[in-house]
Amino acid sequence: MSINNNIIISVIIPAYNYGNFIGECLDSVLSQTFKNWECIVVDNGSTDSTSSIVKNYVNKDSRIKYHYTDQKGVSLARNLGVELSEGSYILPLDADDKIAESFLEKAIEIMNKNPQLSLIYCDAVLFGNVNKKWILPTFDFKNMLIENSIFCSALIKKNEFLAVHGYNVNMVEGFEDWDFWIRYLNNNKKVYKINEPLFYYRIKQNSRNSVLDSEKQLRLRNQIFLNHVDIYNQYFSIPELIYENYFLQSKYNTLLNSLTYKIGKLLAFPYNFIKRIICNK
Numbered sequence: 001m002s003i004n005n006n007i008i009i010s011v012i013i014p015a016y017n018y019g020n021f022i023g024e025c026l027d028s029v030l031s032q033t034f035k036n037w038e039c040i041v042v043d044n045g046s047t048d049s050t051s052s053i054v055k056n057y058v059n060k061d062s063r064i065k066y067h068y069t070d071q072k073g074v075s076l077a078r079n080l081g082v083e084l085s086e087g088s089y090i091l092p093l094d095a096d097d098k099i100a101e102s103f104l105e106k107a108i109e110i111m112n113k114n115p116q117l118s119l120i121y122c123d124a125v126l127f128g129n130v131n132k133k134w135i136l137p138t139f140d141f142k143n144m145l146i147e148n149s150i151f152c153s154a155l156i157k158k159n160e161f162l163a164v165h166g167y168n169v170n171m172v173e174g175f176e177d178w179d180f181w182i183r184y185l186n187n188n189k190k191v192y193k194i195n196e197p198l199f200y201y202r203i204k205q206n207s208r209n210s211v212l213d214s215e216k217q218l219r220l221r222n223q224i225f226l227n228h229v230d231i232y233n234q235y236f237s238i239p240e241l242i243y244e245n246y247f248l249q250s251k252y253n254t255l256l257n258s259l260t261y262k263i264g265k266l267l268a269f270p271y272n273f274i275k276r277i278i279c280n281k
Contacts, residue, residue: 010087016078018095019049028098034105043072075167100198107155121154122194128202146179
């Protein structure tokens with residue numbers, strides 16, 4: 001297939017040793033009902049079959065492009081992909097995830113009708129080691145400062161991406177998408193969620209963010225705070241945080257002392273007792 005000269009959406013896929021999954025990912029891009037796209041795979045120093053698999057797809061469809069770089073981290077790989085892109089809109093996509101065939105079509109239709117929007121995402125499904133709907137909190141920017149509520153694969157505007165200088169390269173160990181959303185969505189940018197599961201997030205035993213220990217979690221959250229001190233200061237005050245911590249602790253203590261909790265523990269006791277006996281054999 002020849003290159004479409006009217007590229008509107010650039011799908012950016014960073015990949016590091018994802019040869020087992022990237023074929024499914026690229027198949028989901030090829031199946032899009034919207035055709036004016038390009039897909040840029042940035043191979044972030046893979047040593048497995050990623051390169052040969054992607055090059056086979058490049059030979060099938062010239063809208064798919066392959067770029068190799070030394071392993072420099074996912075943030076740099078995504079930024080490089082955007083730098084190489086030709087579309088006015090960007091869709092980041094991880095190499096082990098998938099999108100439904102109508103995702104691009106539905107997202108760009110909504111964006112065209114609502115030019116004030118800066119980001120469009122959708123409902124999502126978990127697949128792989130876990131198979132179920134992914135329940136995400138309703139987006140609210142202040143709540144986003146506490147916990148990420150948007151996965152990395154959302155349709156965004158390239159000019160707005162470049163205006164905030166892309167992904168921060170100091171988020172090496174994870175949470176780079178959360179850090180980016182804070183910077184990208186600051187100043188009351190408009191977000192739209194399609195109430196339909198059009199994104200599929202793969203759960204693996206060794207998923208990067210699932211294996212973060214408490215120490216690494218704290219380190220990454222601290223880095224996000226340091227990256228956005230002015231924003232956090234704008235939305236939170238120390239007295240407010242102290243009160244919220246007190247309020248949550250009070251609710252937790254109330255739950256522990258509630259009759260419902262105590263009855264639940266009592267009902268679960270025989271099961272837990274038997275489980276301990278079996279597990280200790």
